[in-house]
Amino acid sequence: MRTTTNRGVVGVDHRPLVDRLYRDRSTAHPVLTAVARLSDRCERRERAVRDQLVRRV
Numbered sequence: 001m002r003t004t005t006n007r008g009v010v011g012v013d014h015r016p017l018v019d020r021l022y023r024d025r026s027t028a029h030p031v032l033t034a035v036a037r038l039s040d041r042c043e044r045r046e047r048a049v050r051d052q053l054v055r056r057v
Contacts, residue, residue, distance in 0.1 A: 027033045 022030060
């Protein structure tokens with residue numbers, strides 16, 4: 001049995017976990033999509049913080 005941990009202590013099979021994470025998604029690469037969205041959100045927050053800092057100076 002292939003597990004998601006080195007020793008299989010958790011007992012979660014790798015393949016069913018991957019299938020569960022990626023099924024019923026509208027995108028072919030949901031993890032990449034999520035990372036891209038997170039990056040975009042971080043960039044927007046960084047701009048907002050910089051704008052606030054510039055206004056205070």
